Amino acid sequence: MNLDPFSRGTSALHRRDPRVKLVVATAYAVVVAVMQDMAALVPALMLAVLLTGWARLPWRPLLRRLLVVNGFVAVLWMFLPFTHPGTPVYHVGRLTASREGVIYAANLTLRTNTIVLATMALLGTTPVFDLVHALHHLRVPEKLAQVAFFTIRYLDVIYREYLRLRNAMRVRCFKPRTSLHTYISYAHLVGMLLVRSYERSQRVYQAMLCRGFQGSFPVYRHFSLVRSDLVFGTIMLLAIGMLWLL
Amino acid sequence: MHISEGVLSAPVLVAGGVLAAGGVGLGLRRMTPDKIPAVALLSSTFFVASLIHVPLGPASVHLVLNGLTGLVLGWMAFPALLVGLALQAVLFQFGGLTTLGVNTCIMAAPAVAVSYLFQPFAGSLNRILVFVSGALCGALALLTSSVLIALCLVFTGRHFLEVAQLTVAAHVPIMVIEGMLSGFTVLFLRKVKPEILGAAADVISPA
Numbered sequence: 001m002n003l004d005p006f007s008r009g010t011s012a013l014h015r016r017d018p019r020v021k022l023v024v025a026t027a028y029a030v031v032v033a034v035m036q037d038m039a040a041l042v043p044a045l046m047l048a049v050l051l052t053g054w055a056r057l058p059w060r061p062l063l064r065r066l067l068v069v070n071g072f073v074a075v076l077w078m079f080l081p082f083t084h085p086g087t088p089v090y091h092v093g094r095l096t097a098s099r100e101g102v103i104y105a106a107n108l109t110l111r112t113n114t115i116v117l118a119t120m121a122l123l124g125t126t127p128v129f130d131l132v133h134a135l136h137h138l139r140v141p142e143k144l145a146q147v148a149f150f151t152i153r154y155l156d157v158i159y160r161e162y163l164r165l166r167n168a169m170r171v172r173c174f175k176p177r178t179s180l181h182t183y184i185s186y187a188h189l190v191g192m193l194l195v196r197s198y199e200r201s202q203r204v205y206q207a208m209l210c211r212g213f214q215g216s217f218p219v220y221r222h223f224s225l226v227r228s229d230l231v232f233g234t235i236m237l238l239a240i241g242m243l244w245l246l
Numbered sequence: 247m248h249i250s251e252g253v254l255s256a257p258v259l260v261a262g263g264v265l266a267a268g269g270v271g272l273g274l275r276r277m278t279p280d281k282i283p284a285v286a287l288l289s290s291t292f293f294v295a296s297l298i299h300v301p302l303g304p305a306s307v308h309l310v311l312n313g314l315t316g317l318v319l320g321w322m323a324f325p326a327l328l329v330g331l332a333l334q335a336v337l338f339q340f341g342g343l344t345t346l347g348v349n350t351c352i353m354a355a356p357a358v359a360v361s362y363l364f365q366p367f368a369g370s371l372n373r374i375l376v377f378v379s380g381a382l383c384g385a386l387a388l389l390t391s392s393v394l395i396a397l398c399l400v401f402t403g404r405h406f407l408e409v410a411q412l413t414v415a416a417h418v419p420i421m422v423i424e425g426m427l428s429g430f431t432v433l434f435l436r437k438v439k440p441e442i443l444g445a446a447a448d449v450i451s452p453a
Contacts, residue, residue: 003337026343033344034256065339072250076409083405101405111252116339119251123336131336143274143282148329150286151293155333158287158294176301183300183423187430190295190311194288194318194431195439201287205280215279 001159003152006057006124013055014125017229018134024236025122029115031244038103040246041110047239048114051121062120069116073109080105128152130223137223142216149217150204158197165189247310247391248331248349251342255402262348262398266328269354273324281322288318289326293333300423307420313387314428316357317368317380318442323357324350348398356390368432368443376436377429384428385421392417 007014013021032044052062082092084101091097123131129152136145169185176182205213254262277285292315299306316323328350334340341349360383367379396410435442 029251029343033252033254033259069250069339076253079409079412080405083408084403085405104403104405108252112250113252115251115342115344119336119339119343128333128337141274143277143279144270144325144329146282147277147286147289147325148332150283151290151326151329152333154287155290155293158290159297162294162298178301178303180426183426184430186298186300186309187427188434190298190309190314190427191431191434191438193291193295194435194442197287197291198284198439198442201283204283204287208283213279 001156003155004124004126004128005061006055006120007127009056009125011054011056011125012228013051013121016125016232017223017225018126018130019137019223020225020229020233021122021126022131022134022138024233024240025119027237027240028118028122031240032111032114032118035111035243036107037246038107038110040243041107041114043246044243045110045114045117047243048117048121052117055121055125057120057124065120066113066116069112070109073112076108077105080108133219133221134223136219146217154197154200154204157200158193161196162189162193165192247312247353247388247395248334248341249345249352249395249398251345253402254345254348254398258398258401259344259348262345262351264347266324266347266350266354269321269324269351269358270328273319273321273326276321277325285319285322285326286329288315289329292326293330296330300427302419302423307423309427310353310388310391310420310424311384311428312353312357312391313360313383313385313424314380314431316354316359316361316387317365317383317428317432319357320361320365321358323361324354327354327357352391352394352398355394356387359390360387365443369436369440373433373436377433380432381425381429383432385425388417388421388424389414392421 032041035041035044081097081101082095084098084104086098086100088096089099089102126134129149132145132148132152135148136142166189169189174185176186292311295309295311297308299308312323312327315327319326328346331341331349331353332346335342335346363386364379364383367375368383370376370379392414396414399406399410399413432443
């Protein structure tokens with residue numbers, strides 16, 4: 001399971017301190033999420049596109065993700081122009097689209113794409129473990145950070161376990177259909193996955209106890225905040241502040 | 247199951263964030279250090295399970311399993327699902343940072359509710375009762391989640407009413423599948439590893 005396809009890059013954005021990127025991404029997302037005005041949304045989108053270009057993300061997975069997000073947005077376009085009251089602009093059959101509705105849907109589309117692009121450029125360029133590490137430094141409750149750490153650590157292990165079980169089913173000529181047999185088989189697959197990961201978690205905890213676990217992880221590696229991180233963070237936060245005032 | 251970024255209004259986002267913080271806090275308080283690996287590994291298991299596509303006629307639906315999560319984890323479903331959703335937001339751009347609170351509530355609140363309702367029956371010796379409680383667990387949690395999504399949309403704006411109705415309607419067939427699968431999974435767990443179902447018992451009534 002390739003968790004973070006965008007994180008292996010060499011752009012300047014990849015090298016920024018994860019703590020700075022996390023703070024900037026959160027501020028960006030929050031400000032854009034409550035933006036109502038197209039005059040502010042268009043520059044916000046441009047800034048996000050700029051960041052994406054700067055991060056030099058591989059365009060194929062990038063487009064695929066944008067497509068998924070906009071699939072949902074497309075469903076909203078089928079409804080919102082018609083259900084929002086206002087001055088009519090165009091008709092589809094018996095339905096009338098309102099100007100306000102179209103603007104509302106357009107703003108929503110801009111907001112969604114801006115946040116998605118900014119998140120990919122800022123957080124996608126950080127390995128997930130570094131993000132958890134950054135959360136730890138940003139004073140997120142320790143237990144929550146630990147759960148996040150273990151979840152990521154074992155995601156791939158359990159995914160492989162799942163593939164192994166599924167292959168075992170295939171070898172025995174299992175073909176998914178709309179049938180009770182299929183559903184029972186899948187239920188047992190899920191059940192077996194749960195049993196195996198539960199048992200694995202017991203072993204993991206015992207191994208931790210053997211190594212003297214006392215409720216917290218010592219952190220050896222630390223991020224170093226260099227001047228370019230501070231410059232980047234300040235410029236970004238100023239830009240986000242200006243977008244908010246627009 | 248999630249709502250994307252940029253759709254909901256600020257009051258809905260803030261309310262979701264506050265409620266989720268409360269739920270996660272309660273979940274973390276019940277999570278003693280020895281439960282951390284179990285919660286985390288079950289969280290990644292539910293993450294993986296949500297990638298499973300189950301055929302339904304010509305189409306296929308993917309599992310949500312938040313009812314089962316609640317049954318196994320109780321209040322700890324809040325931190326577990328928060329982590330899962332945060333990962334989906336950061337890794338796949340499903341959901342998002344600002345909707346994290348809302349989405350956590352949408353998934354975890356029904357999970358906790360069904361765990362209170364059906365936990366006492368999931369460990370029963372009567373196989374039919376076990377299946378029925380597991381099935382209701384899965385189906386009702388999914389139904390409640392889709393109703394919560396609809397409510398979030400309608401609170402954002404009245405013009406979302408039709409989209410909201412469509413959301414709930416679209417979830418009805420998935421609800422049937424989830425119910426059946428959860429029922430059979432609970433039956434399986436009852437037979438193979440009843441501790442997993444019992445794990446939440448001391449979670450709901452903290453010792």
